[in-house]
Structure formats: structure tokens, C-alpha cells
Amino acid sequence: MIFEGKALKCGDNVDTDAIIPGRYLVSTRPEELAAHALEGLDPELPAKLRDFEILVAGRNFGCGSSREHAVLALKHAGVKCVVAESFARIFFRNSVNLGLPALECGGISSRTMEGDRLRINLREGLVENLSQGFTLKAKPLPGFLLKILELGGLLAYVEERLGGEG
Amino acid sequence: MAGRTIAEKILARASGQPSVEPGDFVEAEVDLVMVNDITGPLTVKALKTLSKPRIRNPERLVIVLDHQTPADRVQSAENHRLLRSFASEFGVKALYDVGEGVCHQVLPEEGYVKPGMLIVGADSHTCTYGAFGAFAVGVGSTDAAAALALGKLWLKVPESMLVRVTGKLGRLVTSKDLILYVLGRVGVEGANYMSVEFKGEAIEALSVDGRMTITNMAVEMGAKTGIMEPDDKTLQYLAEAGVKGDFTLVKSDPEAQYAETLEFDAGELEPLVAAPPSPANVKPAGELSSVEIDQALLGSCTNARLEDLRLAAGILKGRRVKKGVRMIVIPASRRIYLKALEEGLIQVFVEAGAVVAPPGCGPCLGGHMGVLAEGERCISTTNRNFTGRMGSPKAEIYLASPATVAASALTGRITDPREVA
Numbered sequence: 001m002i003f004e005g006k007a008l009k010c011g012d013n014v015d016t017d018a019i020i021p022g023r024y025l026v027s028t029r030p031e032e033l034a035a036h037a038l039e040g041l042d043p044e045l046p047a048k049l050r051d052f053e054i055l056v057a058g059r060n061f062g063c064g065s066s067r068e069h070a071v072l073a074l075k076h077a078g079v080k081c082v083v084a085e086s087f088a089r090i091f092f093r094n095s096v097n098l099g100l101p102a103l104e105c106g107g108i109s110s111r112t113m114e115g116d117r118l119r120i121n122l123r124e125g126l127v128e129n130l131s132q133g134f135t136l137k138a139k140p141l142p143g144f145l146l147k148i149l150e151l152g153g154l155l156a157y158v159e160e161r162l163g164g165e166g
Numbered sequence: 167m168a169g170r171t172i173a174e175k176i177l178a179r180a181s182g183q184p185s186v187e188p189g190d191f192v193e194a195e196v197d198l199v200m201v202n203d204i205t206g207p208l209t210v211k212a213l214k215t216l217s218k219p220r221i222r223n224p225e226r227l228v229i230v231l232d233h234q235t236p237a238d239r240v241q242s243a244e245n246h247r248l249l250r251s252f253a254s255e256f257g258v259k260a261l262y263d264v265g266e267g268v269c270h271q272v273l274p275e276e277g278y279v280k281p282g283m284l285i286v287g288a289d290s291h292t293c294t295y296g297a298f299g300a301f302a303v304g305v306g307s308t309d310a311a312a313a314l315a316l317g318k319l320w321l322k323v324p325e326s327m328l329v330r331v332t333g334k335l336g337r338l339v340t341s342k343d344l345i346l347y348v349l350g351r352v353g354v355e356g357a358n359y360m361s362v363e364f365k366g367e368a369i370e371a372l373s374v375d376g377r378m379t380i381t382n383m384a385v386e387m388g389a390k391t392g393i394m395e396p397d398d399k400t401l402q403y404l405a406e407a408g409v410k411g412d413f414t415l416v417k418s419d420p421e422a423q424y425a426e427t428l429e430f431d432a433g434e435l436e437p438l439v440a441a442p443p444s445p446a447n448v449k450p451a452g453e454l455s456s457v458e459i460d461q462a463l464l465g466s467c468t469n470a471r472l473e474d475l476r477l478a479a480g481i482l483k484g485r486r487v488k489k490g491v492r493m494i495v496i497p498a499s500r501r502i503y504l505k506a507l508e509e510g511l512i513q514v515f516v517e518a519g520a521v522v523a524p525p526g527c528g529p530c531l532g533g534h535m536g537v538l539a540e541g542e543r544c545i546s547t548t549n550r551n552f553t554g555r556m557g558s559p560k561a562e563i564y565l566a567s568p569a570t571v572a573a574s575a576l577t578g579r580i581t582d583p584r585e586v587a
Binding site for chain 2: 013
């Protein structure tokens with residue numbers, strides 16, 4: 001699984017209220033949620049995000065509420081992968097569960113400039129900055145999480161398990 | 167064999183292994199699943215994408231309508247309708263409808279939460295149930311769907327942090343001040359992925375209500391859960407909630423291993439406030455006395471239990487909320503509302519000029535019933551003060567105890583409750 005695209009940057013402790021404010025949570029429609037992705041950080045970001053494919057964040061990305069709407073919003077706004085210094089645990093689970101790869105990579109936030117082109121090799125755990133010509137090693141994902149991502153998310157995995165039980 | 171923490175023992179039991187180590191990935195059998203009216207609709211959607219949608223143990227699911235209740239707009243009403251019809255279609259009997267209360271109050275009160283259980287809830291404050299010696303973790307909607315379909319969920323065994331609190335809390339210093347103090351020390355990700363175990367004489371001295379305030383906010387330091395050893399007070403609570411004796415009291419071994427330990431004396435604490443935009447940005451209430459407020463909120467899964475209402479009413483009795491300040495009181499559940507009525511607390515609030523709203527989450531997450539305008543400030547007993555959480559991104563939220571919120575409502579500025587009571 002290899003993803004390539006332009007990086008949008010955000011800082012430390014971006015909470016899920018910033019990713020998708022509470023007033024939009026009554027909706028479960030991905031396209032409606034995507035129209036407000038990162039709006040809590042800056043009202044201009046939902047429109048700007050459309051030109052980027054990779055989100056590069058600082059520490060503790062996705063802290064706060066368990067709302068899966070946050071991942072839905074980012075994914076349907078066109079984000080292919082989130083690379084952060086560290087993740088809050090529920091966001092990390094939700095991201096993998098919905099098939100949006102989330103990689104922890106020390107140093108990524110300080111060394112990447114907004115708009116840099118990144119190439120991410122999920123299986124190898126490598127984050128290559130094509131614009132600046134450096135490569136960082138990300139924290140490898142355990143095999144079964146890679147499998148969930150390759151299947152497209154946790155439900156596909158559940159389907160496989162249930163199928164196996166007949 | 168090395169000593170084990172409560173968390174490790176519960177996860178070993180739930181995954182059918184003699185013992186587990188921090189860092190292990192386990193597939194564990196889930197004893198209880200909770201979804202609410204914000205996370206539940208996505209869980210239903212997820213389950214229905216399966217070729218054969220099913221719930222392995224319908225009696226292990228509790229659905230609570232609490233976030234947008236009573237429905238504030240058509241979309242909320244549709245979400246409620248979806249959950250009601252889902253419950254009847256899949257044979258789920260435990261649906262708590264509009265007005266029953268906040269999920270994290272309703273589940274213990276109705277006797278669903280038992281010591282030793284593995285509970286997953288599609289709500290980040292599911293960690294509240296750790297006050298009963300259960301291992302309770304917040305997850306997303308798809309995790310909840312997987313747990314319902316398979317009866318199991320993958321989990322990483324967390325490291326444990328020990329918070330040992332000696333001494334005795336001073337007058338008008340509460341368990342909210344205690345957890346805010348811990349947050350200030352540990353930071354918003356200082357306990358990332360950990361199970362935080364609270365122990366010591368100051369914790370033992372607290373009521374179960376007070377303990378729930380502490381475990382509720384474990385997630386604000388990044389923790390997977392907060393947990394406490396059950397004791398006689400726990401057993402009494404469970405008996406009153408009608409829980410029968412089919413549970414195990416799990417305690418940590420004396421030689422259990424903790425990745426980190428924090429120890430302090432409760433007697434040294436004072437009323438604290440978390441200033442925006444972080445629950446870990448903690449300062450003494452007395453240092454913020456120049457901060458004027460527009461709204462005072464007494465509510466949420468953190469601090470709207472009977473003990474909290476009694477404390478606030480004790481300060482407000484016979485007095486008026488400062489002109490220009492809106493005070494909103496939201497009992498955490500219908501049962502608490504009724505008890506507060508019987509004790510005359512609701513009368514005190516209304517006479518003081520407060521608005522009493524129906525049990526539920528209210529404006530805590532910016533949904534409805536007291537959202538903030540640009541430039542406004544709210545002092546609140548809730549758990550999060552992130553930018554934009556309660557309405558306008560240009561509003562500010564200060565987190566404090568029920569005593570500090572009531573005192574501040576009287577003066578119109580952030581006030582150490584010991585100044586007025």
C-alpha cells in the first residue's frame with residue numbers, strides 16, 4: 001500500500017471538536033461531514049483541504065471525543081493518509097477501522113513543509129519526503145492492523161470472520 | 167509470576183489467557199456495549215453493511231438517547247427514530263429514551279455496570295465505569311459494531327500508571343479539583359494508552375459519585391481508561407442499583423508493575439480551574455478572579471450527580487445568581503432529578519434564577535440548550551474546554567467543580583467557593 005500526495009500541516013493536540021465541531025454530528029453523511037473537515041481549526045480549511053491528500057500533524061492528533069465522524073470527514077475530503085508525531089488512541093482505532101491509514105512518525109512534523117510531496121509505504125513503514133529528499137522510518141503497524149487496512153476497514157475483516165463461521 | 171494490575175487481570179480473563187503483558191494485542195470477549203444517539207446511528211449503519219447483520223448478544227447492548235434530547239432538529243429526531251427501530255428489529259431491550267439521562271450515569275444507576283467487566287462504549291467518557299472496578303474503554307462506532315457482531319474486540323493491553331492520593335480533601339475542595347490537579351501534573355497526553363489506577367485514602371474517602379468524576383476525566387490525559395478497586399461503597403451502590411452477586415471483585419497485586427507513579431497529598435489541594443483551551447491548563451480558582459463569566463453550567467457525565475447538585479444548592483440557597491449571568495442546571499439522570507426535587511434542590515436552583523434543563527448532555531458538546539456566542543465565557547462542571555466545544559470558536563470554557571461554578575454564578579466572575587461559603 002503506497003500513497004503519494006501533497007501534505008497539509010496542522011499542529012499539536014488537534015482535538016476531534018476541531019476536526020468536526022459538535023454541531024455537525026447529527027449527520028452521518030460523509031459528504032456533509034467532509035464539507036466541515038477541520039473547520040474548528042480554521043473556517044477556510046475545509047475548502048483548502050481539497051487540494052491535499054496527506055495530513056501531517058504534531059503530537060496527540062485526534063484527542064477528545066470518540067466521534068468517528070472526524071475520520072469520515074477527513075477521508076471523504078480526500079485525505080489518503082494521516083502521519084503524525086503521535087495519535088490519541090480512539091482516533092487511531094477509528095482511522096484504521098475506517099480504512100484511513102494512520103502512521104506515527106517521529107520528526108515528520110518539524111521536517112515537513114506545507115505543500116511538500118510525500119510518498120508513504122505502509123507495509124515498509126517508510127515516509128519519503130520527495131520535495132526535500134529525505135526518508136523517515138515510521139512506527140510499524142502490527143500485521144493484523146495492516147490486514148484491516150488492506151481489506152479497507154474493520155467491517156470487511158468482521159465480514160471475513162463471520163463468513164468463516166458459516 | 168510477576169504481580170498484575172486490575173487492568174491486566176480483567177483483560178486476561180476476557181481473552182481467555184492465564185496472564186497478559188502490557189503491549190500484548192488480545193481479542194477479548196466484551197461483557198457490555200454502549201452506544202448513544204450521536205455514535206449509535208453510525209454503528210447501525212456499519213452493522214447494516216454486513217451481508218448478514220447480526221448482534222451476537224443483544225442483551226449486552228445498551229442504547230442511551232442523551233446527546234440531542236429532546237430532539238433539537240429533524241435530523242436528531244431521525245437519529246432517535248433509527249435507534250428505536252433498530253432496537254426493536256434486533257431484540258435489544260435496553261433502550262433508554264429521551265430524558266432518562268446521560269449514558270454514563272444511566273448505565274451504573276440501572277445496574278448494568280459490574281466490577282471485573284470489560285465494557286466498550288462508543289463514547290470517549292466510557293472510562294467513567296472504571297470507578298466500579300470495570301475495565302471500560304471508549305471506542306468508535308465501527309468498533310462498537312464489530313463488538314456487537316463478533317461479541318469480541320481487539321485491544322492492546324495497556325501499561326498502568328498509579329496515582330496514589332493520601333490525606334484528606336479540604337472544605338469545598340472536591341474530587342473535580344483532585345482530577346484537575348492530576349491533569350495539570352500529567353498533561354493531555356501524559357497517560358496516552360495507559361490505564362490509570364487511582365488509589366489511596368483520599369480516593370477511599372470519596373463517595374462513588376465523587377469517584378466517577380475522577381475516572382470520567384482519565385481520557386483527558388490520553389488514558390485508555392481510569393480504574394479503581396471496588397470496596398464496600400461500591401458494593402452498596404451496586405446493591406441499591408439492584409445488581410445481583412454474579413461478579414468478581416478484581417484488585418491489583420501488591421507487587422503489580424506500574425510504568426509511572428504519581429503521589430500527592432489531597433490536603434494540599436485548593437479549588438482549581440482548567441482555563442481554555444486545554445483541560446490540563448490548570449490554575450487555582452483564586453488566580454482567575456478577574457475573569458468575568460456570562461454562563462455557569464452545572465451538568466454532564468462529569469459532575470451532575472446528586473452530591474454535585476447538593477453542593478451547588480448549598481452555596482446558592484437563598485441567594486440570586488448575578489444579574490447578567492445565565493446559570494443552567496442539568497441533572498445527570500431522571501432518578502437524580504427526582505431525588506433533587508424531593509430534597510428541594512430544584513427549588514433552590516430556580517429561586518436563585520437558574521434554568522433547569524432535562525437530563526442529558528445539554529450544551530457540553532455544543533449541540534444545543536446553552537451554546538455560547540462569540541466572546542462569551544462559561545464556567546462549567548463539564549470535562550472539555552477545547553476551542554469551539556460549546557458553540558462559537560471565539561467563546562471560552564473554564565472547567566471547575568460544582569462548588570466553584572455555583573460561587574462564580576453568584577459573583578459573575580471566577581470565584582474560589584471558600585470566599586462565599
